[in-house]
Amino acid sequence: MxxxxxxxxxxQAGLELELxxxxxRHVxxxxxxxxxxxxxxxxQGGEWQATVLQMGRSDVRVQIGCHDPVARELPLAVTLAAVMPANDRFDWLIEKATELGAAVIEPLMSERSVLRLNAERADKKRAHWQAIAVAAAEQCGRTRVPRIAAVRTLAAALASPDGGPDAVTTLALSLAEARPLAERLAAADAPLRSLRLYSGPEGGFSPAEEEALRRAGALPTTLGPRVLRAETAPLAALGYIGLTASVAG
Structure with a gap:
């Protein structure tokens, strides 16, 4: 392969360029x-065939051939606004969320966050996570790479949602007075074109954050009776959303 x-x-077809x-390095x-x-x-959509023309010590020159307009993206744009779990588990979450079709991944900090980043470290992490998303998109066949947004607090995200103020269906994974994910998706305006999903940290959102999410229009949503880890819950939701959207499309 x-x-x-x-x-x-x-x-574009016929173009010669250095990778x-x-x-x-990969080549x-x-x-x-x-x-x-x-x-x-x-x-920008689809993929291109390219032929290696020249291999140097550190450079590779190719000629672009035909374009294949193949589309492997979800029929709706999903923004995953996830509070970062501790250690390197957010790396894993980025990789899997890319494979499952997230369009934007927004790293958040909340009251119960274990992982907290200053501005300099946050910028470095963002570049690292964007590289993970690129590698995952290359591997899984996606034709678009999810954008990794800047690290910020949950409060900042609620005040100014990434992507602007346009109306979207907004869900928050919660154990408090929540309705099942399937019910939330079925009740959404059809056809569902964009969705914003908030996912909390280890220990979940605080009561004050739960209230803030509701005031911002996020619908409390449950994945079932079991308590999933901070890095597992959003991926389970993405998997279900992707399957449901693909079947509906």
């Missing part, structure tokens, strides 16, 4: 040779 690589560059450093590691065929995508 040809290597599948994301390149943040304009692509960005990260993509070039070098896989020991591709001139004449080998690669698959490239730039997040």
């Amino acid at each position: 040809p290597a599948r690589l994301h390149v943040d560059l304009p692509l 960005p450093a990260g993509a070039a 070098q590691v896989l020991r591709h040779q001139p004449g080998d065929v690669l698959t490239l995508f730039n997040g």
Whole structure:
């Protein structure tokens, strides 16, 4: 199977270009040779066939071939606004949320957050998470890479939701007076085109945060009688949302 690589560059048939450093290293590691065929995508839709023209010590030159307008995205745009779990579990969450089709992933801090980042560390983490999303999109066949938003507090996210003030269906994973996810999706305006999902930290949202979410229009939503981990719950929700949306589409 040809290597599948994301390149943040304009692509068109017949164009010759040098691959960005990260993509070039990938091709070098896989020991591709001139004449080998690669698959490239730039997040603008579909993917492109490319042929290796030249392999240097650290650079790779390719020629872009035909475009395949293949579409593998969900029929609705899902923003996952998740309070970051401790350790490196958010890395894993980013990878799996990308595979499951999230369009935007917004890292949040809340009252009960274990992981708290200052501005400098947050910027470094954001770049690291964006690279994880790129790698996951390359692996799973997505033609668009989810955008990793800036790290901020839950209060800031509620005051100014990422993506602007446009009306979307907003859900908050909760154990307090919540309705099942299937019921929330069935009650949404059809066809559902965008959804914002809030997911809490270890220990869940505080009572004050639960109230703030409700005031902001987030509907309390449950995934069932079991208590899932902070990194498991949003992925379970994404999986169900993706399956339901794909069947409905």
